[in-house]
Amino acid sequence: MLKTRVLRGAQEIRPSRRLASISPYAFAEVGKLVASLKAQGITPIDFGVGDPTTPTPEIIRKETQKAVDTRKSAGYPSYIGSKEFRVTVSEWLKKRFDVTIDPGTEVCSTIGSKEGVFNFHEGFVDPGDYVIIPTPGYPPYARGTLFAEGRPYFIPLLPENRFLPDLKSIPEEVCKKAKLLWVNYPNNPCAVCAPLSFFEEVVAFGQKYNVIIASDEAYTEMYFNDLPHSILEVTKEGVVAFQSLSKRSAMTCYRVGWVAGDKRIIDIFKKVKTNIDSGTATFIQDGAIAALKDENHVQQMREEYRAKRDILVKALASIGLPDCTPEATLYLWQRVPEGMASVDFAKRLLDPKIAIVVTPGAWISDKTETGLNPGEGYVRFALVPSLEATLEAAERLKALKS
Numbered sequence: 001m002l003k004t005r006v007l008r009g010a011q012e013i014r015p016s017r018r019l020a021s022i023s024p025y026a027f028a029e030v031g032k033l034v035a036s037l038k039a040q041g042i043t044p045i046d047f048g049v050g051d052p053t054t055p056t057p058e059i060i061r062k063e064t065q066k067a068v069d070t071r072k073s074a075g076y077p078s079y080i081g082s083k084e085f086r087v088t089v090s091e092w093l094k095k096r097f098d099v100t101i102d103p104g105t106e107v108c109s110t111i112g113s114k115e116g117v118f119n120f121h122e123g124f125v126d127p128g129d130y131v132i133i134p135t136p137g138y139p140p141y142a143r144g145t146l147f148a149e150g151r152p153y154f155i156p157l158l159p160e161n162r163f164l165p166d167l168k169s170i171p172e173e174v175c176k177k178a179k180l181l182w183v184n185y186p187n188n189p190c191a192v193c194a195p196l197s198f199f200e201e202v203v204a205f206g207q208k209y210n211v212i213i214a215s216d217e218a219y220t221e222m223y224f225n226d227l228p229h230s231i232l233e234v235t236k237e238g239v240v241a242f243q244s245l246s247k248r249s250a251m252t253c254y255r256v257g258w259v260a261g262d263k264r265i266i267d268i269f270k271k272v273k274t275n276i277d278s279g280t281a282t283f284i285q286d287g288a289i290a291a292l293k294d295e296n297h298v299q300q301m302r303e304e305y306r307a308k309r310d311i312l313v314k315a316l317a318s319i320g321l322p323d324c325t326p327e328a329t330l331y332l333w334q335r336v337p338e339g340m341a342s343v344d345f346a347k348r349l350l351d352p353k354i355a356i357v358v359t360p361g362a363w364i365s366d367k368t369e370t371g372l373n374p375g376e377g378y379v380r381f382a383l384v385p386s387l388e389a390t391l392e393a394a395e396r397l398k399a400l401k402s
């Protein structure tokens, strides 16, 4: 019998160049900070990651539990989502944005938006193609681009432009070689909405340069005043919108969302999906249908976020920081004290007497061509701790009063 001698440590295990080229995921780093405080016996109030702590509403939990039994057999789910799910999505889009989406051809379910956003690039980006990405922004836009061997071109979101990207600032050569443009309103982390005229401008840009517009609309339901728009209100042509139930219905663990829009784009995305995964579990899609048919829990959630927002905005203003009242989302994009780096302010909040975890803006922002990091000078608070914990945080912030 042939004996193979295993020499431990002799084999070199290395990540791919693509993986090695990217920095650690910012929120994994936030997790480490929380763990280190806990190891010191301190319970931090964690405004770091935007993961709702409110329980998933009962109607959704009940429907999901029921579906596990009624569906009994556990065959692979549909790649593109069950017919009932796609029909419900289409009805919801009609009701909410007055857009008509064919459930048969213009929508595909996703395993939460993260998977869809990241893998989307595989369908459209060839090595060396540009993808235009707002910064600060949701990391999978850039990471998905890099994994598809594309080139991110970062456009800054700046307060002087109301945190909207200045499309005219993109060099002609980049526009011509770009395959995709990402937009995200209501915006994480800048917490602003975009007017419909902005979406019109974006669509015109896409048509002029033959660039697909991918609109990440994960926060359209988390608003405080006016109803946010969907890009689909402008057109479906050359456009897709990603939506997620994670924040709307506190379903981050369920992993369910969808992408809807131009049939030609959806067709290519479906092909990507059949090669990568097997769709969201059908009983989860049943829970999602129940979620989409109910708006009461979403209204309740908005009220809860509003109460927490008001407490924290006031507490931050009372220690001398500029007003950061968000228009939408579950985030506060707070300017740090003049002359201080975002990481230093975040560390200051980790002082055991304060023990508040936030995300430094510089960690969720990439540098632009000019070397500017537009997230520098900000920290992000995710309004996910309970109301009581938020009140406690407001109390602890008083320690920073100069």
Ligand SMILES: Cc1ncc(COP(=O)(O)O)c(C=O)c1O
Pocket (backbone or CB within 6 Å): 050, 111, 112, 113, 114, 115, 117, 138, 184, 188, 216, 218, 243, 244, 245, 246, 252, 256, 257
């Ligand atoms: C801007 C944005 N898009 C998409 C997502 C993805 O959410 P999920 O994958 O849970 O659907 C998030 C989550 O934080 C987000 O902030």
